[in-house]
Amino acid sequence: MLSLDMVAAERDKCESPVGYCTHCDLGAKSFCSGLTTEQFRRFMTFLGQTSIECNATIFREGDPAQHLYEITVGAVKLYKLLSDGRRQIIAFLFPGDFFGLSLNGTYAYTAEAMLPVMVCRFPKRKLDALFEEIPVLEKKLLGATAQELAAAHDQMLLLGRKTAREKVASFLVMLWDRLCGAGERHQLITLPMSRSDIADFLGLTIETVSRTLTGFRREGLIALPDVNHLLIRQHEALQRIAEGA
Amino acid sequence: MLSLDMVAAERDKCESPVGYCTHCDLGAKSFCSGLTTEQFRRFMTFLGQTSIECNATIFREGDPAQHLYEITVGAVKLYKLLSDGRRQIIAFLFPGDFFGLSLNGTYAYTAEAMLPVMVCRFPKRKLDALFEEIPVLEKKLLGATAQELAAAHDQMLLLGRKTAREKVASFLVMLWDRLCGAGERHQLITLPMSRSDIADFLGLTIETVSRTLTGFRREGLIALPDVNHLLIRQHEALQRIAEGA
DNA sequence: CGTATTATTGACCACTCTCAAAAAACGTGG
DNA sequence: CCACGTTTTTTGAGAGTGGTCAATAATACG
Numbered sequence: 441m442l443s444l445d446m447v448a449a450e451r452d453k454c455e456s457p458v459g460y461c462t463h464c465d466l467g468a469k470s471f472c473s474g475l476t477t478e479q480f481r482r483f484m485t486f487l488g489q490t491s492i493e494c495n496a497t498i499f500r501e502g503d504p505a506q507h508l509y510e511i512t513v514g515a516v517k518l519y520k521l522l523s524d525g526r527r528q529i530i531a532f533l534f535p536g537d538f539f540g541l542s543l544n545g546t547y548a549y550t551a552e553a554m555l556p557v558m559v560c561r562f563p564k565r566k567l568d569a570l571f572e573e574i575p576v577l578e579k580k581l582l583g584a585t586a587q588e589l590a591a592a593h594d595q596m597l598l599l600g601r602k603t604a605r606e607k608v609a610s611f612l613v614m615l616w617d618r619l620c621g622a623g624e625r626h627q628l629i630t631l632p633m634s635r636s637d638i639a640d641f642l643g644l645t646i647e648t649v650s651r652t653l654t655g656f657r658r659e660g661l662i663a664l665p666d667v668n669h670l671l672i673r674q675h676e677a678l679q680r681i682a683e684g685a
Numbered sequence: 686m687l688s689l690d691m692v693a694a695e696r697d698k699c700e701s702p703v704g705y706c707t708h709c710d711l712g713a714k715s716f717c718s719g720l721t722t723e724q725f726r727r728f729m730t731f732l733g734q735t736s737i738e739c740n741a742t743i744f745r746e747g748d749p750a751q752h753l754y755e756i757t758v759g760a761v762k763l764y765k766l767l768s769d770g771r772r773q774i775i776a777f778l779f780p781g782d783f784f785g786l787s788l789n790g791t792y793a794y795t796a797e798a799m800l801p802v803m804v805c806r807f808p809k810r811k812l813d814a815l816f817e818e819i820p821v822l823e824k825k826l827l828g829a830t831a832q833e834l835a836a837a838h839d840q841m842l843l844l845g846r847k848t849a850r851e852k853v854a855s856f857l858v859m860l861w862d863r864l865c866g867a868g869e870r871h872q873l874i875t876l877p878m879s880r881s882d883i884a885d886f887l888g889l890t891i892e893t894v895s896r897t898l899t900g901f902r903r904e905g906l907i908a909l910p911d912v913n914h915l916l917i918r919q920h921e922a923l924q925r926i927a928e929g930a
Numbered sequence: 931c932g933t934a935t936t937a938t939t940g941a942c943c944a945c946t947c948t949c950a951a952a953a954a955a956c957g958t959g960g
Numbered sequence: 961c962c963a964c965g966t967t968t969t970t971t972g973a974g975a976g977t978g979g980t981c982a983a984t985a986a987t988a989c990g
Contacts, residue, residue: 520842522929528842541831548835578823585830586786590793592837597765597773599844600888604978635937643845648978650938667937667987684767849946880969890947895970912955912969 469536471510471560471580479574486570488561498551498559505542507561508581511535514557515632518549519640529641531591532633534618538584554632599643602684607642608652609681612662616672629670714781716755716805716825724819731815733806743796743804750787752806753826756780759802760877763794764885774886776836777878779863783829799877844888847929852887853897854926857907861917874915 467473472483489512492498498509501520511533518530518539530549533539539551542564562570571578598610620627635646642649656662661678663671672678712718717728734757737743743754746765756778763775763784775794778784784796787809807815816823843855865872880891887894901907906923908916917923 520838522842522846524929526846526929528845530838530841541834543828543832543835548838575820578827582823582827582830583788585827585834587788589786589830589834589837590788592834592841593765593775593793596775596837596840596844597767599841600773600885601767601771640845645979646937647939647980651978654938684769684771891969892948892971893946896946899970 466512466536470512471538471577474576475574482573483570483577486562486566488563490559490561492553492557492559494553494556496553498553498557499540499547501547501550503547505540505545505547506564507540508538508564508567509540509551509562510538510560512558512560514553514555516551516557517554517633517637517641518551520549527640528643529637531588531595532637532641538581538588541585554637602682604642604644604648604652605655606682606684607644608638608649608656609678611638611642612656612670612672613675613678613682615670616675620672626671626673628665629672631668631670635667711757711781715757716783716822719821720819727818728815728822731807731811733808735804735806737798737802737804739798739801741798743798743802744785744792746792746795748792750785750790750792751809752785753783753809753812754785754796754807755783755805757803757805759798759800761796761802762799762878762882762886763796765794772885773888774882776833776840777882777886783826783833786830799882847927849887849889849893849897850900851927851929852889853883853894853901854923856883856887857901857915857917858920858923858927860915861920865917871916871918873910874917876913876915880912 472480472487475483488507492514498516499505512535514535516533516537516539518533519527520530521527531537531539532554540547542548598607602610615629615631619629633641635649638644639646639649644652653662653664656678657664661672661674663673665671717725717732720728733752737759743761744750757780759780761778761782761784763778764772765775766772776782776784777799785792787793843852847855860874860876864874878886880894883889884891884894889897898907898909901923902909906917906919908918910916
């Protein structure tokens with residue numbers, strides 16, 4: 441049994457903390473950032489790194505929940521299904537995001553790779569031990585979960601109360617916020633998701649998504665060089681539409 | 686009738702760990718259950734207990750987030766607004782539920798009492814110290830947050846992909862699950878929320894909620910003795926409707 | 931290339947919303 | 961306790977946003 445004092449003592453012996461994991465380029469956002477050399481060595485013994493091919497299912501709703509995942513490369517979608525096949529995409533996830541948290545021992549949603557994906561995978565049965573050794577990780581996970589909860593709340597407002605036009609504008613702005621650096625205004629976004637994915641994320645049909653996007657294109661708010669590429673031309677205007685103003 | 690004093694007396698007879706806080710009747714669900722006598726004593730120094738009158742606003746979206754709350758008595762609604770007044774209710778909360786977690790130092794939603802409410806209130810700036818003293822609390826908060834996240838995911842499926850009929854049926858089943866003991870099949874539910882609240886929770890209008898409820902009443906699935914009381918007559922049938930079968 | 935899949939566009943329709951009025955419930959003060 | 965005004969809920973009629981169905985166009989992939 442390892443006491444907090446011992447952990448603290450161990451940490452004090454170490455020199456400056458390792459910057460962050462050298463196996464991915466998440467930087468400070470990563471789960472393993474800010475650990476001491478010794479903590480990092482222990483951390484690596486808990487972790488499994490896995491690559492997942494594009495379109496592969498990582499796990500299904502109802503599967504026994506054995507791992508917690510953090511994406512290092514690629515993009516993942518999470519979704520829930522109704523018995524007749526209607527689908528709701530819960531989240532689009534990118535490097536730095538967690539998924540796989542569960543309540544009753546089974547996953548509550550399906551996770552699917554939208555691109556070739558690299559993940560860090562933590563066995564759930566070892567999580568308590570890991571948190572005991574490196575308590576800061578538990579705080580990080582709580583923070584990440586709180587962030588996902590806030591995103592879910594935003595999406596509930598979108599799904600319940602926004603028009604199709606506002607939904608699509610919100611989606612575009614969200615993509616821009618997540619995938620574009622702050623500086624560059626006119627930056628080409630590569631969409632990892634299909635129109636069908638966008639529709640199932642926004643609670644619309646593919647036809648409505650398509651019509652709304654061409655609408656925005658005709659108004660000069662965006663450009664669509666090809667189906668998988670998107671250029672935000674008037675971010676401010678889209679933001680105003682997204683917020684219902 | 687069982688007085689609080691009697692409950693407290695019964696509990697004081699017990700050795701450590703203290704079963705649970707004597708100030709509320711949450712039992713094992715409570716944040717403070719399963720603590721040792723000493724831990725419980727320390728716990729109480731962190732906590733403020735507050736009563737809130739019905740319909741009072743506890744905090745507003747954008748307010749500086751100073752406290753984390755746990756409900757001990759009553760019911761609370763959380764909601765977000767669009768600039769033109771459109772409202773989405775994020776959650777209906779009952780005894781044992783937490784709220785007030787925030788990311789950037791401000792609350793991301795408004796919290797309003799639907800009944801006279803009692804809460805335990807934890808200052809955020811003391812939370813780290815509390816977790817250091819009683820690490821199990823951090824795990825409990827993580828668990829509660831994960832549970833809220835799962836509920837949010839279910840609600841996203843409802844908002845994005847269910848019909849009005851399925852939404853209202855889901856809502857009724859959810860109420861039954863949360864507010865009724867498992868044994869009693871025909872149990873009268875007292876609704877703490879208005880039709881307008883239900884509509885803003887389900888992404889519908891009050892008219893559609895009203896029409897759907899009268900529909901269920903005519904079909905014999907429920908009874909509505911008066912506006913604030915509800916009797917589930919055919920739970921199974923409602924469950925089937927809720928799941929889109 | 932030829933085939934299969936995905937995306938766009940069009941015409942039509944239905945579910946739910948909007949607007950409006952009546953009915954019921956609530957609150958307040960006499 | 962009842963009369964009154966206010967608010968909430970129910971019910972109705974009509975309209976509109978987004979869905980359905982269908983055809984065409986573009987793209988991906990062997």
